[in-house]
Amino acid sequence: QQLNKRYRLGFHIMAPANWINDPNGLVQYKGEYHAFYQHHPYDENWGPMHWGHVKSKDLVHWEHMPIALAPTESYEKDGCFSGSAVDDNGVLTLIYTGNIFVDKEQDILDQSQCIATSTDGITFTKETANPVISKHPAEGSGHFRDPKVWKHEDSWYMIIGTRQEDTGKVVLYKSQDLRAWQYVGVLAESDGTLGYMWECPDFFELGGKHILLFSPQGVGAEGDLYNNLFQTGYFVGDYDYKTNAFKSGSFTELDNGHDFYAVQTLLDDKGRRIAIGWMDMWESSMPTKEDGWCGALTLPRELTLNENNKILMKPVEELSLLRTQQQKVCTDKSLSGSYLVEATQDLIELKLDFDLTKTSAQAIGLKIRGTNQDVTKLAFDVEQQKLVLDCSKSGKGEDGVRRTALKADQQLSLRVFIDRSSIEVFANDGEVTMTSRIYPTEERLGFELFSESGETEVIDFTCWELEDIWG
Ligand code: DQQ
Structure with a gap:
């Protein structure tokens, strides 16, 4: 069936049809950029989450790939939620959240972290040992999602967003093999003003500092700031891997428009830190649903840090x-x-x-x-x-x-x-x-x-x- 073209985007990542939200698993693998996204392939509304998939040689021309993950197992029966990807010695490894609604009305969830791998970058096999982290730490709750994994020296690290009562947090784990994870502790948490749940965290070095990027739910509007239902923003600080101490300044909103959320980054082989967000917002009226689709990803933006510890975002040069x-x-x-x-x-x-x-x-x-x-x-x-x-x-x-x-x-x-x-x-x-x-x-x-x-x-x-x- 042909979709009405009136609002279909011409140079942004979208699904062939139906619903998409967060970018997931941004990674370079065998010389190509891959982007995955939260996707409901059977409806223009959010529903049981799958991972949609596109790839590109130049960050600009994207090609649709088959759906990478579908919720087929009991530990993810209500969706394969957001996560990240790494190239583990030639094995493309997706790390994602298995979602179970214990009581959807009451917002009671049982979320765990899972793994799927591929050697062709197209078809993915779920680990038999899933979930690799089945239960949240005492400092969190069943709202325990959106793993971001990276390597530092010889170890893998994973941060996950969580909440404890009404305090949003990011917790940290460490592993040697991406399968057995040891809990390290809380990396950062709300001081009471920064929301009840921190979604889609990301943690990386930029300009000699460490950036914690995350998407808090429940931050109220303050003048020109935080005017969307949820926001993506960041802390700039210094991090010590030995003590897990992250000392940082205040929260800064990353973009000041209406439709920018759940941002994730990758470090590419040119040394660039590139960010992509979901270009829509939960509270928007989403008029494209009438046309059988909804949601898109933003253009890729290169991040740098200026002398005032502010992140600058520029469109990647390939867009020319x-x-x-x-x-x-x-x-x-x-x-x-x-x-x-x-x-x-x-x-x-x-x-x-x-x-x-x-x-x-x-x-x-x-x-x-x-x-x-x-x-x-x-x-x-x-x-x-x-x-x-x-x-x-x-x-x-x-x-x-x-x-x-x-x-x-x-x-x-x-x-x-x-x-x-x-x-x-x-x-x-x-x-x-x-x-x-x-x-x-x-x-x-x-x-x-x-x-x-x-x-x-x-x-x-x-x-x-x-x-x-x-x-
Ligand atoms: N969307 C995903 C979650 C994430 C939220 C579910 C953010 O994993 O926390 O589609 O938009």
């Missing part, structure tokens, strides 16, 4: 392989009011640099794909020093406006990727990113560049039409 036509819209142009730019395609990357030393406007930016009734607006509020992504007229009314602080007095550089139902904004070399789904209801393509209540100077505005990788 998608560019087909280039259009130089303008250079060194002073602007007040608005300027219309036609586009003939709906898959677009754009680069837009403003000179803030020549800006008297209150707000500058871009209206995307629309008229006043149906438009996504990206603005920089010059006085407040905030980047503002207004999705309140992006075809699903309940998604409002997101604002995030962006200190900029010299230049504002925007890189924006617009797909048929998404927008990903990278501002000032990844200092701020905003990721949201949009659902344009009108046909108009194109943009309107604007400078409100004053002038600005556009240093460069270049657009590229992008390839549709799914044809």
